[in-house]
Amino acid sequence: MLHSESTLRSAAPSVGADEVARLTEQAVVLAGGTLLELHPTRMGKADVVLRGAQIMQVGGRIADDLPRVDVSDCIVTPAFTVGHTHLYMALTRGMPPPASTPRTLTDHLQWIWWPLDKALDDDLVHASALVGAAMAAKAGAACVVDLHSSPRAIDGSLDRIEAALDEIGLRGVLAYETSDREGRARRDAAIRENRRFLKRVRAGETQHRALVGAHAMMSLNDDTLDALRGLADEFGVGLHLHVAEDATDALDATRNKRTRLEQRLERLGVARPGSVIAQAVELAPEVVVELGRAGGFVATNPRSNMRHGVGLFGGSGDHVVLGTDGLDGDVVAEARAYAFRHDEAKDGLGREAGARIAAGQAMASRLFADPAPPRIAPGARADLAVLDYNPFTPMNQSNVIEHVVRGWSATGVRHTIVGGRFVVRDRALVNVDERALVGRSRPAAERLWERMQGYY
Ligand SMILES: [Zn+2]
Structure with missing residues (x-):
């Protein structure tokens, strides 16, 4: 269908x-x-x-x-491998800006990205994924590690992304962004969607792979951390979520959850083979080291970090890969931004841009268990x-x-x-006619932008 x-x-x-x-x-x-x-x-x-x-x-x-x-x-x-992205953002290029200029990461989430994901319906999930996959393929990527959110169209959403990837011809590592920000029923549906797709991977019904997905530590209650950990244990896979993109995760832990971010990550059990944590800008270096030792990865997204006005992730190693965070699927552009940002920071990492690209390729190879x-x-x-x-x-x-x-x-x-x-x-x-794709995607984008007006 x-x-x-x-x-x-x-x-x-x-x-x-x-x-x-x-x-x-x-x-x-x-x-x-x-x-x-x-x-x-x-x-x-x-x-x-x-x-x-x-x-x-x-x-x-x-x-x-x-x-x-x-x-x-x-x-x-x-x-190339796009080590962290959101195909659901692919139709946002050119959309009208919010009424006020966002200043913090929370502004960006509340004024742009959350109205966007709420406005996605089944057809828009599929259209976004087609466009996102098309952009990645044309930029030389074979594999995308995607973290998806469409809280009003959760059930079956990962199958729609799968269908789009198959139509373009890319491989994907898929996950649904579990969150408590929209109440218990949608949280449960998100966990169900992750489980459903993980079962399909385990049964060999799809050529793609899956991780247990979540939005960010600040939008996860403690019992949700336990549920996600249980799912990762059950299927023997890693987790994919944002961690410490700015100081909000740490502040939320101490102010609202009466603990430290590091202890919440421990409770989640994020340090395991195949986990992908995105951003990690404000994450303690020892946590990053532990993640790498356990076989997990950090996806750094320097262009997204610039746009959101957060800092720069300073870690290095074979477990640090590049993501595009929904901007596009252009790993070469990300590598350029990585080099220049780290040159500016004078931390010596600029010359490692090639190593970051290669680490992403190796990550995909590990996630697909290539021989x-x-x-x-x-x-x-x-x-x-x-x-x-x-x-x-x-x-x-x-x-x-x-x-x-x-x-x-x-x-x-x-x-x-x-x-x-x-x-x-x-x-x-x-595999697809680009003119036909444009003919479908432009009206879809206009419809999406219109629908977003209802969620501001
Ligand atoms: Zn992201």
């Missing part, structure tokens, strides 16, 4: 469909590109042979009769981004990060390949 809600797939041009089928069913060669892994940095020219969902061969003698895609003057790199790490090597998953990039200045292994943060752009993404399938080819979405 969900697929029939969208006619986009059937509206995709039939021209080229045979070509796509041909490329996905047999081996194909990406020929003449510069292969690049960002951390540890490895770079060199070689042809790559893909077969099925995997990379079959890198360099060496390649059979002449295989179909070839010319990627000379291009970078071929493992596709091989995200490298350009035989046996690895064939998730690749191909960028047009032929710089005017020398590029080598030692200076490539400078090229990433000053030279790369999502508009340079020529192809995005997910599990061996082209989902973006020659800058265009393969």
Whole structure:
């Protein structure tokens, strides 16, 4: 039923469909590109042979009769992972601003993001996810780690996102944003929705993965922390929520819950394999270290932090990844902001932008339990981004990060390949007709903005 809600797939041009089928069913060669892994940095020219969902061969003698895609003057790199996002925000670009200028994070939540999620109905959840996935795919991402909220359209919402991801061709790690801000019934529905989708993942009914989702510590009562922990224990998965985006979580803990934020996180049991905490701007460093040791991740979102006027997360390590926090799916833009913000802070982390991108790729690999790490090597998953990039200045292994943060752009993404399938080819979405998508998404955005007026 969900697929029939969208006619986009059937509206995709039939021209080229045979070509796509041909490329996905047999081996194909990406020929003449510069292969690049960002951390540890490895770079060199070689042809790559893909077969099925995997990379079959890198360099060496390649059979002449295989179909070839010319990627000379291009970078071929493992596709990006958006380590934390909200696909439900994808239709907000250009919407009217609130009457007053938000000054605090709470202003942003109460004047923009909460009226938005309340205004989402079933169709808008699906339309938002389609647009969000389309933007991510066109920016070179293969995987999005999404935290969804639509408190007036909770039941089945994760299936609608799943359908949209399948239509575009991306992989997702999905979670519903449990919160006590809208009362007990909606909290229970949120937990139910998380459980329902986790069961589908466990039963192998979906190709995607799931985490136990929640909004933020400040909007969770103690018994909700216990319920979320129970769900994570039951399914053996991590949690995905915002923590300490500003000082509100800590103040709420001491003033309203008569305890400390660290003790509430302990009660939630957030330090476990696969957990993703977003922001962590005001989180104690020892909590971040403990999370990393336990196999969890921090998703830092520097552009969102700038827009919300909160600080900068100063942690580092293989467990720190980049998110886009609903702005778009553009990990390259996020890496640029990460580098420049940390340069400004003079904390030495700016040069780690490539390591942050690679950490996100490794996180996706862990969450999907891939047998091989995200490298350009035989046996690895064939998730690749191909960028047009032929710089005017020398590029080598030692200076490539400078090229990433000053030279790369999502508009340079020529192809995005997910599990061996082209989902973006020659800058265009393969599986949906972009004009049809625009034809659906613009009226949907107008309808959403109109509906938001009722929730201010
Ligand atoms: Zn977020």
